[in-house]
Amino acid sequence: MIKLFRFLKPYTVPFIAVLIVLFGQAMAELYLPTLMSDVVNDGMIKGDSAYIWRYGGYMLIVALGSSVCAILGSFLSARIAVAFSRDLREKVFVKAEQYALHEFDTMGTSSMITRTTNDITQVQTLMVMGMRFMIYAPILCIGGIIMALSKDAHLTLILAIILPLMAVTIAALAKLVVPLFKIMQTKVDTLNRVVRENLIGIRVIRAFDKQEVEKQRFDNANQDLVSTAIKVNRIMAAMQPVMIFFMNITSVAIIWFAGIRIADGNMAIGDMMAFLQYAMQIMFSIIMVSIMFVMIPRAQASAVRINEVLDLEPEIKDVANPKTADDKRGYIEFDNVTFYYPGAEEPALSGINFSAGPGQVTAIIGGTGAGKSTLINLIPRFYDITEGSIRVNGVSIAEMSQFDLRQKIGFVPQSAILFSGTVRENICFGKKDASMDEVIHVSKIAQADDFISKMADGYDAEVSQGGTNLSGGQKQRLSIARALVRKPEIYIFDDSFSALDYKTDANLRHALKGETQNATVIIVAQRVSTVKDADQIIVLDQGEIKAIGKHYDLLKSSTVYKEIVSSQLSEEEM
Known part of the structure; x- marks a missing residue:
């Protein structure tokens, strides 16, 4: 409890004022019985009415002073406590x-x-x-x-x-x-x-x-x-x-x-x-x-x-003198990266090596629990890696400030999270000062403009907490628009097309090509149709990269990839 009192330092002056007024109240309360004693002993017993009136008046003045001090003390103590709790x-x-x-x-x-x-x-x-x-x-x-x-x-x-x-x-x-x-x-x-x-x-x-x-x-x-x-x-x-x-x-x-x-x-x-x-x-x-x-x-x-x-000190901290990474744009390199979740005996990822650059779409595919989401969560440094190095634009992310690193990334999480407010406010969460034209532009790319326009208030329509008044696909498209409006160097889509129908998925990926042609795009997906046109596909299995290549090359060289594809596509489609 005493440790929290250090946050009272800004309120030293009002605290001293509380001490003074409460001391005054206590002194007044202590003086009243003495005055009453004098009234009884020297006024009532002796029958001196003038003495009673005079000292009775003193008692009223002292009582009034006590009341004023009590009110001031209560007011100041409440103000200090409320301000203290606000700061805390x-x-x-x-x-x-x-x-x-x-x-x-x-x-x-x-x-x-x-x-x-x-x-x-x-x-x-x-x-x-x-x-x-x-x-x-x-x-x-x-x-x-x-x-x-x-x-x-x-x-x-x-x-x-x-x-x-x-x-x-x-x-x-x-x-x-x-x-x-x-x-x-x-x-x-x-x-x-x-x-x-x-x-x-x-x-x-x-x-x-x-x-x-x-x-x-x-x-x-x-x-x-x-x-x-x-x-x-x-x-x-x-x-x-x-x-x-x-x-x-x-x-x-x-x-x-x-x-x-x-x-x-x-x-x-x-x-x-x-x-x-x-x-x-x-x-x-x-x-x-x-x-x-x-x-x-x-x-x-x-x-x-x-x-x-x-x-509790955060495990992930910025270094004393963070480096900037502005010489290049959108380059990502994984150099022999291994990662253990805290307390885990086995690594979630082991020996990860690959690179991705601007104008390139990198897709990550694998079975459930392969480590796909874990891998992309390491790029914005949501977790610190155990071994190896991750570099963005040639600089280790551990040597960059977290703010600078995440400013370069447009992240669309696996679970589309929206906030209470309007549609526009949710999209502008990615860029506070985005103009209405920018909002509409990214909404069209994300295939969200159609359903937004049909809402009663359009872009001013209210989104309930968690986006419960929207479907899963609508929430995903708004999340994609929120990432696009930032115009970042790196786009990360963590299974962000799973709630979309095949037509909307295809239209969205086609529209993204023009918008992200100068940025690095990383897509995590379960659908083969979503990843098959990627410039490189990374096949993950049990936390390890089993193969890297294009769709048709992997069909010939990777057994794991071929099994995934065959479970979703027919022989003709393959």
């Missing part, structure tokens, strides 16, 4: 943006969402309450003890007995609550994961008629969280009556023993009333601190999870 949320998000795909897999999407939302909210709540209670309560407690001693030192023996008992009780309750709060945050992660999977996979769930199964799965996760929350709330609920019991016992004891001292002439009535108020202030401040001790464990558990995100 931004830092967590930016840090997550720097992660390699492996770090995302390690953290988990549902956990990252919880850490960015619920966990930061827990810390924010503690900040608001902490600045109010952890500053105000100690001042009130210490000041109350000093003022109580000044009124009657003998009666403070009651507090010397009660206060340690309260502290022990609070510590025992906190010891029970701390582990439960940590468990709760983990169970919130689990619930989020179940909800997210159900929302994303609703079509599959309905298709297999598994609504009841998933409902039961949700109920189990939900009930698991609820049962833990109930345990926590039962412990917290027990705290209030226990604290009230201590306060009532203290009040009775003070009145009892103060009455004896008043009868003996050793104490004034006003002093007894003041002492009683100081005792209540002391105990109330302890209760405020106890509330904080209940909140701290949960916020601490959240802070640990937030720090895990902030402290």
Whole structure:
């Protein structure tokens, strides 16, 4: 938790202001019982109405000052806490943006969402309450003890007995609550994961008629969280009556023993009333601190999870002095590349050697699990290779900045990912300042202009989150248009034509030839019809290149390629 406080540095001045106003509030609260004591002892008992009016007016002024300080303290502490959580949320998000795909897999999407939302909210709540209670309560407690001693030192023996008992009780309750709060945050992660999977996979769930199964799965996760929350709330609920019991016992004891001292002439009535108020202030401040001790464990558990995100260093980093790769354009070279996924015993790719240049279409084909997507994910440096070297324009990608490298690439992923917004905004995701003419031009090449024009609002039509209001083929074509609008040096299509019919596929590939004639094109595909016209076809099998060549040459020289082709085409087509 303390590690997160370093982000409070920009708010030093308002934090000092909170200290000042809360100190003023505490001083005003501590002065009021003394004024009341004077009113009773020197005004009411002596029957001096003028004294009562004068000191009653002082009490109103002090009470008003206390109220103003309380309002200012609450306002400033809330402002600081909200700004702090805003900055923290931004830092967590930016840090997550720097992660390699492996770090995302390690953290988990549902956990990252919880850490960015619920966990930061827990810390924010503690900040608001902490600045109010952890500053105000100690001042009130210490000041109350000093003022109580000044009124009657003998009666403070009651507090010397009660206060340690309260502290022990609070510590025992906190010891029970701390582990439960940590468990709760983990169970919130689990619930989020179940909800997210159900929302994303609703079509599959309905298709297999598994609504009841998933409902039961949700109920189990939900009930698991609820049962833990109930345990926590039962412990917290027990705290209030226990604290009230201590306060009532203290009040009775003070009145009892103060009455004896008043009868003996050793104490004034006003002093007894003041002492009683100081005792209540002391105990109330302890209760405020106890509330904080209940909140701290949960916020601490959240802070640990937030720090895990902030402290996790991305595996893929830019070198201190990155090199530029502008002497050539679109040249890619794989030099004896081997790659292991983190924790894997066998390589996903082994001994990969090939090169591709501008004006050339390189196709990659192979069976399921051959390593096709893994290979092209290495080019934008989504993963770092284990051995060998990948060079773009003659420079190793490990020596280039990630920004510079990815600016040269137009990437179309295997799963077409679209964002909520308009059609135009999704296409312009590839180039922020793209003109409308550019958007229409690339849409026509991607064979997307026809269906976009038929939409009610055309290019201003809304795309729902994840593109759920579009078909698979429409999403793929928009993803292709998004890559084309960048006009990059290198185009990577990861099985990006799989949802297209054969006619649209053929028209798209024909249109791409003119648009990408000065760029390097790499196509991963399962269809032989998509790759057979490529300048070179790379045949992958079990992470190794089995053959490289043109379609007709590979039919004669590669058994693996011939098997793939024969499974899709007839003898005449071959």
